[in-house]
Amino acid sequence: METTMTGVQRRKKILEMLGQSSTPLSGGALGRAVGVSRQVVVQDIALLRTEGHPVLATARGYVLEVPHQTERLFKMCHTTEQTREELNTIVDLGGEVLDVMVNHRIYGKVSAPLNIRSRRDVEAFVENIRTGRSTPLLNVTSGYHFHHVAADQEEILDEIEAALREKGFLADFLSYEQEEVEK
Structure with a gap:
């Protein structure tokens, strides 16, 4: 039996994936990994940003902003x-x-x-x-x-x-x- 992630769990997983990736991740790829559509990922990214997470959208996908010195x-x-x-x-x-x-x-x-x-x-x-x-x-x-x-x-x-x-x-x-x- 397959269990579905809650929104909080899904956003936590998206942050974890972005933090571990050295390259941008597309909304589609993130959606497939957490079992939702790209549109849901876009909404999740917006929620993460409102919570203060430094998620950036680039031409190739989403990345976590790494603060520079x-x-x-x-x-x-x-x-x-x-x-x-x-x-x-x-x-x-x-x-x-x-x-x-x-x-x-x-x-x-x-x-x-x-x-x-x-x-x-x-x-x-x-x-x-x-x-x-x-x-x-x-x-x-x-x-x-x-x-x-x-x-x-x-x-x-x-x-x-x-x-x-x-x-x-x-x-x-x-x-x-x-x-x-x-x-």
Whole structure:
């Protein structure tokens, strides 16, 4: 005789699976593992988030957010075609691109979470841009944009900064910008 998990047991199992996985888990895969539909998993994830669990949705599935030791804001400037190289430079050196942000003179600060941790995430992002009807935020500000980048050590962020500068992707902050975009 098969026993059915309660919602509490199911959510506990989902958290356990996410905590043990080194890769994102799709809603469908989580649903199959706990015997419910993907839609029920989506609801469970929402409940887990309201309880304060750091579950992130990525293009490849759900992950538990792993807190990093440190993060830094970088101001970037490049073309859409250079996006892959910029992102790969960051992840190859051990960084995670947390978000993208532009400071538009009319619309103000516009940002979106990215949570790009690997070359696979970079390829998924670039492919979504290529096949979608949208363009990267950097296009509304002539290539200028900001990224919060997280890493386990300041030294990693220093290496990332040096590599981005060497490739010509870093732009200098204007006197008011760093404080303005951090708000």
